[in-house]
Amino acid sequence: MNLSIKEIEKEIIEEFELFDNWVDKYEYLIDLGKSLPKIEEHEKTNENIISGCQSQVWLNAKKQNNEVHFFADSDAIMTKGIIAILIRVLSHQEPKEIINANLDFINTIGLKEQLSPTRANGLVSMIKKMKIYALGFEKKL
Amino acid sequence: MRNEKEIRDLFPLLDIKVNDRPLIYLDNAATTQKSKEVISEIEKFYSLENSNIHRGVHHLSQLSTDNFEKSRITVQNFINAEHNHEIIFTKGTTESINLLASCYREILKKDDEIIISEMEHHSNIVPWQICCQNTGAKLKIIPFDEHGNLDLETFKNLLNTNTKLVAITHISNSLGTINPIEEIIKLSHEKNAKVLIDGAQSAAHVKIDVQNLDADFYCFSAHKLFGPTGVGVLYGKEELLNLLPPYQGGGEMIKEVDFEKTTFAPLPFKFEAGTPNICGVVAFKKAIELIQRIGIDNIKEYEDKLLSYATEKLTKIGGLKIYGQAKLKSAIISFNIEGIHHYDLGLILDKMGIAIRTGHHCTQPVMKKFKIAGTARISFAYYNTFNEIDKCIDAIEKAKKMLL
Ligand SMILES: Cc1ncc(COP(=O)(O)O)c(C=O)c1O
Numbered sequence: 135m136n137l138s139i140k141e142i143e144k145e146i147i148e149e150f151e152l153f154d155n156w157v158d159k160y161e162y163l164i165d166l167g168k169s170l171p172k173i174e175e176h177e178k179t180n181e182n183i184i185s186g187c188q189s190q191v192w193l194n195a196k197k198q199n200n201e202v203h204f205f206a207d208s209d210a211i212m213t214k215g216i217i218a219i220l221i222r223v224l225s226h227q228e229p230k231e232i233i234n235a236n237l238d239f240i241n242t243i244g245l246k247e248q249l250s251p252t253r254a255n256g257l258v259s260m261i262k263k264m265k266i267y268a269l270g271f272e273k274k275l
Numbered sequence: 276m277r278n279e280k281e282i283r284d285l286f287p288l289l290d291i292k293v294n295d296r297p298l299i300y301l302d303n304a305a306t307t308q309k310s311k312e313v314i315s316e317i318e319k320f321y322s323l324e325n326s327n328i329h330r331g332v333h334h335l336s337q338l339s340t341d342n343f344e345k346s347r348i349t350v351q352n353f354i355n356a357e358h359n360h361e362i363i364f365t366k367g368t369t370e371s372i373n374l375l376a377s378c379y380r381e382i383l384k385k386d387d388e389i390i391i392s393e394m395e396h397h398s399n400i401v402p403w404q405i406c407c408q409n410t411g412a413k414l415k416i417i418p419f420d421e422h423g424n425l426d427l428e429t430f431k432n433l434l435n436t437n438t439k440l441v442a443i444t445h446i447s448n449s450l451g452t453i454n455p456i457e458e459i460i461k462l463s464h465e466k467n468a469k470v471l472i473d474g475a476q477s478a479a480h481v482k483i484d485v486q487n488l489d490a491d492f493y494c495f496s497a498h499k500l501f502g503p504t505g506v507g508v509l510y511g512k513e514e515l516l517n518l519l520p521p522y523q524g525g526g527e528m529i530k531e532v533d534f535e536k537t538t539f540a541p542l543p544f545k546f547e548a549g550t551p552n553i554c555g556v557v558a559f560k561k562a563i564e565l566i567q568r569i570g571i572d573n574i575k576e577y578e579d580k581l582l583s584y585a586t587e588k589l590t591k592i593g594g595l596k597i598y599g600q601a602k603l604k605s606a607i608i609s610f611n612i613e614g615i616h617h618y619d620l621g622l623i624l625d626k627m628g629i630a631i632r633t634g635h636h637c638t639q640p641v642m643k644k645f646k647i648a649g650t651a652r653i654s655f656a657y658y659n660t661f662n663e664i665d666k667c668i669d670a671i672e673k674a675k676k677m678l679l
Contacts, residue, residue, distance in 0.1 A: 212618070212622050
């Protein structure tokens, strides 16, 4: 049985509480970014790109047994770290859960504040795109 | 002699902390910080002088009109224009270029040609593209080499009797190149082409003498030379400005309005429709006076030292590549470190209180030429110090360790 979105959010909040300075937090994000599986070059298309002013993100999704699986990549490592966290929370969940997730944990772990304001736009577009995928899968049911 | 404490004290913002670290502001090509005198002039204007200009007979209107026009004379002297009515106030370089481009839209014909360069800011590309789309005129591009020097041989070949305008940046905001505008102007004039110089990156850093240059048009933004945002200048030779059609219609720019026919006001008012940024223009004077007090040659000499010091130190960082190593450079350094995205570097430096620019710097053709998505960019002003460079270099080394 998968953990629910809320449960994973709680896990992440607890992990981030251990960091008492930005260096540790950033290093953690960088490590997450480095360990995120790359997606193939040919899967980086104009359809799945999220163009930010600063870095680019490619986001793919597929559905298996009514669960959405996300795959993503970025040219910037910090962005990849954020994506890794979002994937950890939203991947392997049912479309309905993804659509309804409010993802409060982003504020709690200080990511929104850390990665704003031009930067937070990227985060917002990423979440939006993930929800749009989920919405698409939900409709096909 | 440069008195470091005195100059730093003039800029209140330099004293703040960012992320609990003393701010190191190295994004001066985007905008510079404002001097105390500029800030207090803004407060003084709104507290004691505010009124609309050129219209009222009352005391305040006289006062603000006088101060507004004094700024025009200060700008005239700053760039050595022949007449004060050759100085048009706009809201910035971008508007100055758009003003000229919209006038040229009225007078260009099919077969006419405009020449720009491959290192232009988008502000000096897009208005001319629109202008060409509307008139059928052709846009020609001067390339630059791998060091960031313009290819003058190609330029000579592009120039012909159809060339109506050459629009070139004085200093590249992404590469730092100081272009040989004297020569470009001379060559253009031999073919009877007019020349617009985009001086956005020059006004706070190098001497500008429009008469000596024989520039037909020259523009810059107040906010890049310690002045307020929302104020810019378009200089144009009197006889050319008189030939151009007006830009926007409205109050202030007319002589007489009749539904049959409206006659336009003389220069400079013909191009200044509506209520301008009066306070900004008035306070701009204080910024120019500061530069005049320090002396632009002293500024240039000091910034050259910052540039060579920083370039030398950066070059020692393994995997670091500088984009733009022209023979003549202003204090702007664009670079990337192998294996590191400029955005990641920018985020980490920000955490250490260091403000640099990352991205394409509104010069996407330059990025395309080097086949990169963007760069990290450090750009200096007179108030920056060698100590700040040392701290920035340390921070880059630290960031590199974190990221690689
Ligand atoms: C070379 C150059 N041209 C034009 C501009 C546009 O200036 P503004 O945004 O003040 O209108 C800039 C500003 O970055 C610039 O560097």
